[in-house]
Amino acid sequence: MTTPTIQEAVAEIRPDGRPYIDGEHVDPASDRTFDDRTPITGEAVAEVAAGGPEDVDRAVAAARSAFEDGRWRDLAPRARGQALVRLADLLVEHGDELALLTTLDMGKPIRYSSKVDLVQAEISYRWYGEAADKLYDAISPTGPDALGLITREPVGVVGAITPWNFPLMIDAWKLAPALVAGNSVVLKPAEQSPLVALRVAELATEAGIPPGVLNVVPGFGEDAGEALALHGDVDAITFTGSTPVGKLLLQYAGRSNMKRVSLETGGKTPNIVFADAPDLDFALSAIGFSIFWNTGEMCVAGSRLLVQREILDAAIDKAKELAAAWRPGNPLDPKTKAGPVVDAEQLDRVLGYVDTGVAEGAELVAGGRRILEETGGFYVEPTVFSEVRNDMTIAQEEIFGPVLAIIPFDDEDEALRIANDTRYGLSAAVWTGDLARAHRMARRLRAGTVWINNFDQADITAPFGGFKESGFGGKDKGIHALDKYTNVKTTWINLGRGGR
């Protein structure tokens, strides 16, 4: 397979960057647009509407009427489920195009856009679609004179605000459970990666999801995002993104209609390797995947490598070797394993953290520079710091790039103390052959997911979400995700002959 140029790739996709409202693309309220630039070369690949409050109003109104007239929520659950399964099928049918949109927009290597993002999105729509008619409500154990029905109902209009690092997949983790529960949705995708969401909305209509049930308003966070989160007719916000924006969303809810907010936010995952790891070579080789995959632009990135002191030198050597192996290249080349960071701002941010690491006394042992500048794209060398203390900025702040901080420890208590000494609590990994230690660590680590002797293994059946400033308000994935998109109602029926 030859690697297409950007122009050839863009010719394949012909994106429509206008809002998608009530089952079709519509002209935005204002003529403000922005150039959607690919991080591969910095070239513009589409002109996208910079949606604002009026577009959000229109999308929320469409979502509200679709909800109130019952065109979706009053369908039998099986019918809603079948539409989601059809959407999953359409994702497969249009897989090449959706993968290309993802890669052009945010720079992920094409092999992962199709083998990971696309596949995981498809699984999400299919899994929730298939679950639709397998969920039961409950009856409370009252006495004989009453029937207490405990039912779940959709919350109404859900506003989804999503990031750019896995646009197809994370949107699917929000949309599939929200839709299967009978809600209407207004999605505001990240400004760095709006194209794939707009295309999925078209496919949703083709799959039989009625107009108005899924609407997409592209635009910037401080315009379209804020307008959605402040909207008085939005019943819930489901968010994945940074912790500072998550905190703003809580304020917006308080300032408006106290809408429900669920947050999946940042992370600073400790990847903890004990000298007794059952397969030390495997544990150390997982460093590459944990921090350099997806260019480190992962909420769960294993950005802090905690290593028991007796294997510290081996870990540093391995990290250096893996940094060289994960050197980025053109993401449109199917052989490429690592791409650019998402945009010029992110490039500056990552390089700024490299400077801070050096200034605070950490030792830069690999990478740290911009490369492939002649392409116009935003490529950074995979970077490794040793001699890191956990109170340094690079060990505390989420860098969201391919930058690893190696921190030594002597024993289990110290490993645990360092691991938990962070405001984040998204995930943690522990590599050890001692079963009791593995369980002790898993219990005491303050993180929403703990991986034992693996990094980032996951499945749609297992809920995902963080503790502490990594978020709260419900989980993505699994049946647990439905809690975010449903209200529990009690209906009390008097069966007694008298009654109060």
Ligand code: NAD
């Ligand atoms: P971001 O917070 O900058 O943006 C996320 C979304 O919020 C975008 O759609 C953006 O337009 C919108 N937004 C920005 N400002 C807003 C405002 N004032 N009001 C309303 N919406 C606003 O995050 P990002 O840079 O797109 O993504 C990276 C972040 O996402 C990282 O912190 C990462 O850890 C996090 N993330 C978390 C998870 C998780 O599941 N916990 C998964 C992936 C990414």
